[in-house]
Amino acid sequence: MKHLKSLGLTNPGKVHFNLPVPSLIEHALKRGEGVLASSGALIVHTGKYTGRSPDDKFIVEDSEVADEIWWSNNKRFPRSKFEALFRRMTSYLQNRELYVFDGFVGAHSNFRIPLRVINEYAHQNLFARQLFIRGSEKELKDFWPEITVIAAPGFKAQPEVDGTNSEAFIIISLEEKLVLIGGTLYSGEIKKSVFTVLNYLMPKAGVLSMHCSANKGRDGSTALFFGLSGTGKTTLSADPERLLIGDDEHGWSNEGIFNFEGGCYAKCINLSREKEPQIYDAIKFGAVLENVVYDETTREPDYKSDAITENTRAAYPVDFIPGAVIPGTGGHPRTIIFLTADAFGVLPPIAKLSFEQAMYYFISGYTSKLAGTERGITEPQATFSACFGAPFLPLSPIVYAKLLGEKIKKHGTEVYLVNTGWTGGPYGIGRRIDLNYTRAMVKSAIEGKLSGVEFEKDPVFGLMIPKSCPGVPSEILNPKNTWYDKKSYDDTAIKLARSFVDNFKKFSHEMPELETFGPRA
């Protein structure tokens, strides 16, 4: 209570501290926030906002931090407006029932940060409990958070009064390590705003923060999968032959890698037990299903339906995946995979990157925004998202790229670029690369099976494409083979190469030596 009072939450209604999972589910059901699915998962609908809303996200112009921020990628929010909005928000929360989760981010004990999430909705508090790292009774005694999130989706801002963009807002004060969320009930905003704070704090501790999933082989070697939302981090890291470390956000310190979180947040559109058995089976009592359509009578989820959104989601703790590594730590990665969902269908399904190419492709972050992941995106939209996670970066990509460069050099990490997007033509004409083939390529890369094979060099992108890969038909490895109209392939490749060159101009003054390692246009 002392902490709540210190925030100005002086007169709340009943405050529920650290309710266990079954109680949170009871509260959510009693309050009419959702229903139980046949599997026992809690199904909730989040209303108007079913994906992130980047136009509504701001960073407070705190004097201590303002000079460091990558402002061309982040929206400014004045300090005075932040304080005024906070006062309106706390008065909204007066006399309201609140749910408080206390826990941590950072699975490695040296980098653990206490986190408090204060929710208006029970199911969002359940989300926080499942997504972040839960503490023992002893660890939670005398708890005082370093990062605090207040999520009050029922409080809608008035743009003309509050200075927001709409009724929804996600406003981060990096100085106070305080996040205010209102107007939106999409829980992804909670985890991704905490990630934004970590992307500010971690580099200061010498830790590279990364928008990637991670897993470990039985021999202990680890792999990372970087990628913007919907490109396959969660899907490809859930591999029955490997042990999951985490599905979305990790740190890389001098000691190795560690998960920031304690849970996963999987996309479940077209989910099937056959293709994604581990994720399918993790959706049970304790999991939260967002915006999934279900049969009123049988309560069977209909994963095929995108009637509410294509960005249907399931949140569950990592231990719902068999063999997950807890705490989520591992050694320095042997392999890094950059996942790109190429909507033009011209990038190879897998290519080996040199050190300089790895740096170039990391800073460029070419991929697509996939349907539903951001408000207003209804079909794949090509984008350059630096470090494969620009929406979550408060600092310049160069900060993260330099750390990555040092680390992959020091540890001899191999880097591959994997296209999980389109082939045979662009979106609308071609098709998404078969998940089974992507899995086979990823497996070969991680197990070192591509080191012996012959490669050919792509003339436009300069990428080294393997001529064969176990479990994959050789003819699909060179994307040009999969296009019916070869001329159209060449034209599209050049068009994409030009946009790489244009995009890199933003960074070339800081890393001019990398320019020649990009595509030729």
Ligand SMILES: Nc1ncnc2c1ncn2[C@@H]1O[C@H](COP(=O)(O)OP(=O)(O)O)[C@@H](O)[C@H]1O
């Ligand atoms: N070739 C492929 N590789 C990876 N994912 C694919 C592929 N084809 C289709 N998908 C689908 O794309 C989605 C990837 O989403 P997800 O793994 O949750 O991404 P992220 O964790 O990066 O946000 C899943 O729904 C998956 O089934």
Ligand SMILES: C=C(OP(=O)(O)O)C(=O)O
């Ligand atoms: C949760 C999100 O990210 P990801 O798909 O990378 O898990 C999101 O973008 O809202």
Ligand SMILES: [Mn+2]
């Ligand atoms: Mn994910």
